[in-house]
Ligand SMILES: O=P(O)(O)OC[C@H]1O[C@H](OP(=O)(O)OP(=O)(O)O)[C@H](O)[C@@H]1O
C-alpha cells in the first residue's frame with residue numbers, strides 16, 4: 746500500500762462495490778438483502794477490503810492503541826480475524842447463544858428480520874480495553890446495540906464501529922453512542 750495515503754483509493758472502493766449483489770425478499774418478504782460474499786471469492790478484493798479498513802484505522806488511531814477487534818457472528822468473523830492479524834492486535838468473537846464455554850454475558854436483541862441472542866466470554870478482555878467492533882452491515886442497528894450492551898457489561902470501551910455497508914433508510918446509527926465508519930456506504934453505492 747502507499748504509505749502516506751490515509752484513505753483507500755477510489756478505484757479500490759469501486760472494485761469492491763462492483764461485486765456487491767442485492768436479493769429482493771430475502772430472507773423474508775420486504776427485505777432487500779445485501780450480499781457481500783463475492784468479495785471473498787477473489788483474493789485481490791479480499792485484500793483490498795482488509796487493507797481499506799486497516800488504512801482507515803491506522804489514520805484515525807495514531808495516538809491511541811486499539812487492543813482488540815471484536816467481530817459479530819457470523820459475517821463479522823469473515824473480516825475481523827484477517828483485519829486483526831494484519832494490524833497485529835487481538836481478535837474476540839461475539840457469538841449467538843450457546844456456543845461459547847465458560848462464564849458469559851448475554852443479551853437478547855431485535856434485528857431487521859428477527860430476534861436473536863448474543864454472548865461474550867467475560868474472560869475475553871480485561872476491563873478498560875479499547876476495541877473496534879466490526880460487522881458486514883448495519884441495518885436496524887439492533888445487532889450493534891446488542892454488542893454495545895455486552896461490551897459495557899464487561900467494562901470494555903468501544904472506539905468505533907466499522908461496517909462494509911449500511912442501510913441509510915433504517916437509520917441504525919442513531920442509538921449508537923460512538924463513531925461509525927462505513928467503507929462502502931449505501932448512498933455512494935446507489936450513485937454508482
Ligand atoms: O442492524 P441489524 O438490523 O441488527 O442487522 C444487521 C445484522 O444482521 C445480519 O446478521 P444475522 O444475524 O442475519 O447473521 P448470520 O449471518 O449470523 O445469520 C448482519 O450480518 C448483521 O450482523
Ligand SMILES: Nc1ncnc2[nH]cnc12
Nearest residue numbers: 776777778779857882884
Ligand atoms: N438487508 C440486509 N442485507 C444483508 N444483511 C442484513 N442484515 C440485516 N438486514 C440485512
